[in-house]
Amino acid sequence: MSQHLTDAPSSATAHSAGGAERRDWWREAVIYQVYPRSFADGNGDGMGDLPGVTARLPYLRDLGVDAVWLSPFYASPQADAGYDVADYRAVDPMFGSLTDADDLIRAAHALDLKVIVDLVPNHCSDQHEWFKQALREGVGSPLRERFHFRPGKGADGELPPNDWESIFGGPAWTRTVEPDGTPGEWYLHLFAPEQPDFNWDHPAVHDEFRSVLRFWLDLGTDGFRIDVAHGLVKAAGLPDIGHGEQLTLLGTAAMPYFDQDGVHEIYRGWRTILDEYAGDRIAVAEAWTPTIERAALYLRPDELHQAFNFEYLSTPWDAAALHQVIDKSLNAMGAVGAPATWVLSNHDVTRHATRFGNPPGGTQLRDPGDRELGLRRARAAVMLMLALPGSAYLYQGEELGLPDVTDLPDEVRQDPSFFRAAGQDGFRDGCRVPIPWSGTEAPYGFGPVAGGPSWLPQPESWAELSVAAQTGDPGSTLELYRAALALRRELPALGAGTEVTWLDAPEGVLAFRREPAAGSGGDAFVCTVNLTGEPVTLPLPGRELLSSAAGVPSDAGSAPIDGIDVTIAADTAIWWAI
Numbered sequence: 001m002s003q004h005l006t007d008a009p010s011s012a013t014a015h016s017a018g019g020a021e022r023r024d025w026w027r028e029a030v031i032y033q034v035y036p037r038s039f040a041d042g043n044g045d046g047m048g049d050l051p052g053v054t055a056r057l058p059y060l061r062d063l064g065v066d067a068v069w070l071s072p073f074y075a076s077p078q079a080d081a082g083y084d085v086a087d088y089r090a091v092d093p094m095f096g097s098l099t100d101a102d103d104l105i106r107a108a109h110a111l112d113l114k115v116i117v118d119l120v121p122n123h124c125s126d127q128h129e130w131f132k133q134a135l136r137e138g139v140g141s142p143l144r145e146r147f148h149f150r151p152g153k154g155a156d157g158e159l160p161p162n163d164w165e166s167i168f169g170g171p172a173w174t175r176t177v178e179p180d181g182t183p184g185e186w187y188l189h190l191f192a193p194e195q196p197d198f199n200w201d202h203p204a205v206h207d208e209f210r211s212v213l214r215f216w217l218d219l220g221t222d223g224f225r226i227d228v229a230h231g232l233v234k235a236a237g238l239p240d241i242g243h244g245e246q247l248t249l250l251g252t253a254a255m256p257y258f259d260q261d262g263v264h265e266i267y268r269g270w271r272t273i274l275d276e277y278a279g280d281r282i283a284v285a286e287a288w289t290p291t292i293e294r295a296a297l298y299l300r301p302d303e304l305h306q307a308f309n310f311e312y313l314s315t316p317w318d319a320a321a322l323h324q325v326i327d328k329s330l331n332a333m334g335a336v337g338a339p340a341t342w343v344l345s346n347h348d349v350t351r352h353a354t355r356f357g358n359p360p361g362g363t364q365l366r367d368p369g370d371r372e373l374g375l376r377r378a379r380a381a382v383m384l385m386l387a388l389p390g391s392a393y394l395y396q397g398e399e400l401g402l403p404d405v406t407d408l409p410d411e412v413r414q415d416p417s418f419f420r421a422a423g424q425d426g427f428r429d430g431c432r433v434p435i436p437w438s439g440t441e442a443p444y445g446f447g448p449v450a451g452g453p454s455w456l457p458q459p460e461s462w463a464e465l466s467v468a469a470q471t472g473d474p475g476s477t478l479e480l481y482r483a484a485l486a487l488r489r490e491l492p493a494l495g496a497g498t499e500v501t502w503l504d505a506p507e508g509v510l511a512f513r514r515e516p517a518a519g520s521g522g523d524a525f526v527c528t529v530n531l532t533g534e535p536v537t538l539p540l541p542g543r544e545l546l547s548s549a550a551g552v553p554s555d556a557g558s559a560p561i562d563g564i565d566v567t568i569a570a571d572t573a574i575w576w577a578i
Helices: 010-016 048-063 100-109 130-137 142-146 202-217 263-276 292-299 319-335 372-387 416-422 458-467 477-490
Strands: 030-034 066-068 087-091 115-118 173-177 185-186 223-226 282-285 341-343 392-393 509-514 525-530 538-540 543-547 563-566 571-578
Touching: 048 066, 048 100, 066 458, 087 100, 087 202, 100 115, 100 202, 115 202, 130 142, 130 458, 202 263, 263 282, 263 292, 282 292, 292 319, 319 509, 372 392, 372 477, 372 509, 372 525, 372 571, 477 543, 509 538
Parallel strands: 030 066, 030 392, 066 115, 115 223, 223 282, 341 392
Antiparallel strands: 173 185, 509 525, 525 571, 538 563, 543 571
């Protein structure tokens, strides 16, 4: 089933089009997550695809991002939106072909954009050839050793081998039916039953993924986002946990199937492969760990390059809490020489423009909350995030201020956890609704024809949130993002770094200063964020560069002036040059 290109480019050829290489680009990159099925539909079938992404790459270049991370587009039955991979070397026909992937990578490099692809090494699809052969051959098949097959407990093996629960709800084990029709062994799946976990104690699994890495690196990809990077190694003996309600999506409790020390040897091996290739190739861990310090262990100099900062993502709109998590993040990552990362939304959580309009209460919500409040805070939050040292991640559509679609009818939902857990933590479809590009009629430019299909319905109100509707409007969220990203590239004090200097500020206000790197010249920089619900007055920090409230700088001087104060509106961030 694997696809092949007769003219697959070498890594050197694939990177030559992107201009001069910028070493350590990942230490300050702004990386934009594309969820392919919801980004742009090139052929009008209602499903986003790779040609659609390629056609929209100039938009991302002009937005000001450095890299594109593509969620899975591999051959898959789509039991979990592509995170159930049947063939790691093939593109699913719903998204295009391997030639389309090659075209996308080449086009991105021509625009000086890096390309990061998702890699799913914890589990595959139950339609993967290994797993299908393991079922066909029955008990004793050598292929079963590449997964976690176990006999059941009880008199007739009718009970699961242990008490582990699936992240999507229900037991983490499914019983097989043997070739002769009798009930058989059980297999482990920490997610959906259609996603059997690999056994990373088996050398064939290691060999296979080393080969997969090289396949995509040879095609020219700049790196990998590693799905469930903390889950590959399970505790010896697969011990019982002893209680229910063990873990939810993005949960960080210590578990015998997550964050085991054995994963680090795997990533040391992968790092040697990445370092063989020109162009500063990287790997990014999706690692749910009990502490930020545990996440930092994945980023030691001989392991991975970045890890998602889920603690920052889940921090409420509170000055003290954000101050604490920023310090913890910078300290933990600095200890291993890795950049901190910052993220507000992704394909697994309610969009932050909706979360911030609700009382604190988790990362998957069904209440639309206060739309005006949520958007005001979301605009301030991205300015805070982009002012911090390190790398930042944007999720498609957040630059438009899109809210989560919280009122999707149950009959259109496709999140497997919605159906397995009576709707608990199963509302990810709301952040996956196709984004609006233009026009007044659905699918708002997502597809090539007005009135054409969309795999999830879009709200009518999204016409006024489209790219076309916001372009050129200085007060729009899109133009705020464009301005902030342009300043982030322009100002020597922003981007890479390891620390901030906190300034005195009233309760509920964050204020910090950043200095340009030695020898780079340029102004110092101050970011102030009022997280209270009321205006606050501060001494004038300097020359205003950008405000989340208005997006238009004032005519204040370039340096602090004693006795001159400035009022910052509620839930507002302002950047200043000193």
